[in-house]
Amino acid sequence: MHAALTDIPDKQRHRGLLAAFLLLCGFLLRLYFLQKHAFLAADSVLYQDIALNWLHHHIYGLTEGGQIRATLIRLPGYPAILAALSWLFDGFLHASAGTLRSFLPLLWLQIAADLATCCIVAIMARKIGGTACGLAALALACLCPFTANYAVAPLTETFTLFFLALAFYLLQHWLTDGRARWIIPLAFAISCSVLLRPDQGLLAAAILPVLLASGTHKTLRRRLQPAILCIALTALPFVPWTIRNYRIFHVFQPIAPKQATDPGEPAPLHFERWFRTWGADFTATQDAYWNYPEDAINVADLPARAFDTPLQHEQTEKLLQQAGYEGKLNPQVEAGFEALAQERIAAHPLRYYVLLPIARLVNMLFHPRTEMLPVAERWWQFRQHPAQTIFSLFYAALNLAYFFAAIAGFRGALKRETLLALSMAGYIVLRCLLLLTLDNSEQRYTLEFFPLLIVFAACIWMNPGQPPKGSSADGP
Structure with a gap:
């Protein structure tokens, strides 16, 4: 008996060391991408231009012909992060604007956010299926080259993944104890996600029905309270943005327009x-x-x-x-x-x-994620390039493996935490439906699936006969 008890700290220590090793591997993978494959997109320069104009000229706008004009084609989430970093680093971004060097503070922050996403995903999986699930999720997240690659591109994806994972993590805790204290940070996570990418309104659409369905109160008013509070707090940051757009452009535009054009601009x-x-x-x-x-x-x-x-x-x-x-x-x-x-x-x-909408969706899901x-x-x-073809096929197979593993583990997640698993799957379905309406096929539009796929895939390592670690049955 005594030997068994003393063995528990050793197991915990070994698991802690393994988790630290996986995080180190994840950091080294992202450091490799930063050194070898950091990518500066046209949108990156656009975001930076808005941020610097906002910070130095107090105009949320774009520079054209030496003049600054107001814009609403991008929501203020990502420019706000860039403006804050420029302020913190005392003009470092402004001095080298438009170059990859000017984004280095942002890229380091994105690497930290991506590793934090890995930890959140691991904690969610551990709560569902125990320690083995948590470590499996941490390994799948830390070593995922697709999300790691985007951590070194000045684009919204990395922070979007972080707030997406955080939202479902908070939903998981709310489903466990039903305390109202989880609603405020949950609304914050959803709101931040939408401020980064307007299509993340789907996150709210996937979560709010669960807030309604999981209520234990008998009266309708008490059951509606969490969802109403979450909606109100989520929408709050968009009130000044909507007012600003109406005052400047005389249009009702609470989110960025689909065509990414300002009022009066022609679209193709x-x-x-x-x-x-x-x-x-x-x-x-x-x-x-x-x-x-x-x-x-x-x-x-x-x-x-x-x-x-x-x-x-x-x-x-x-x-x-x-x-x-x-x-x-x-x-x-x-x-x-x-x-x-x-x-x-x-x-x-x-x-x-x-046929073509389905083909575009399939391409976004399973095209080799080598665009960066x-x-x-x-x-x-x-x-013409045999080595690149072989590498692309490997990347495509690895991408496919994540999806197959998620399908294999989804049943276990559904049994352990039904509402959470349904909400996560619902988000994937809703996003697929949205992608069916898009003109252009880009695999980055399905990158948001990976935190959820990893949680599902980790449930393959769940022991069906044992309660999950960290559940109410095991204690903290």
């Missing part, structure tokens, strides 16, 4: 509709969607499915040549794309409304 709606008649993969997004209308698009880069007839090929080539020559939106070019889109939709409505790495756009062309 007709080109995008034509693009939806054939765009299905990330290559199409890179070759056409991102380039129009500022950059030239080579008709030879488009797949055969972009044309139903030789006449359509000829018309498309002329429109693309004219758009590339002018480098800006042209109403006549837009009208031409609209005519092409109508013709193609009428000829193949099933392809437009069903020096890998060829057409990675599958083995003869």
Whole structure:
């Protein structure tokens, strides 16, 4: 008996050392990406421009032709982080603005946030299935190259993942004891997530029904209180933002617009509709969607499915040549794309409304997540770059393994914490439905799934005969 009791601290010490080792491995992986594959996107510079104008000129806007104009195309969450770091580091970001060096304080903060996300995911899994589940989740999270890669890109994804995981962690605790003290930080996590990316409103849509369904009070008013409080606190930061947008632009715009254009700015709606008649993969997004209308698009880069007839090929080539020559939106070019889109939709409505949206979603889920790495756009062309093709196939297989492992472990999570598992799965389903409506296929839009996939996958290591560690049965 005494030997068994003294063995418990040794096991805990070994588990602690293993957890520390996994976190160290996670840090080294992110350090490797920082040294070798840090990535500066166009959106990164845009966010920085807004942040610096906000901080130094007190205008939430973009610099154009030496002038600053107000904007609402991005929510203030990420620019606020950049502005705070610029203030803290006394102009370091401003002095080297527009370069990767200027984002180094942000990237280190993102690495810390990503490792914190790993810990949150591990704690959630431990609470569901015990210590083995927690360590498995920590390993899967720390060693996940997909999320680690985005930690060294100045984009919103890393902080979005952190607040997503935090929201479900807080929901898990609220489901355990039902105390109102969890609602305030839960609303804060949801609100921060939406302030970073407006599509994270789906997080609230996945969580609020659980707040209603799990209430133990008999009266409807008492059952509604947690959900109402959460909604009110979540919406609170958007009140000044909405008022600001109405005062400056005279529009009701509580979140960023879908087209990412300011009021009065033209949007390439007709080109995008034509693009939806054939765009299905990330290559199409890179070759056409991102380039129009500022950059030239080579008709030879488009797949055969972009044309139903030789006449359509000829018309498309002329429109693309004219758009590339002018480098800006042209109403006549837009009208031409609209005519092409109508013709193609009428000829193949099933392809437009069903098959292509599904193809785009599948591509976002299972395309090799190499967009931040020096890998060829057409990675599958083995003869041109065999090493990159093999690496991309490995990345695709690893990505697929996370999904299969999550499916295998979902049943265990559902048995242990039904409402939490349903809420997490509901978020994934809701996001997939939203992605079916998008024009452009980008695998980063499914990166938000990984904290949840990892929790589900870790439940493979759950002992069905034992209560989870940290549950009420085991004590703290």
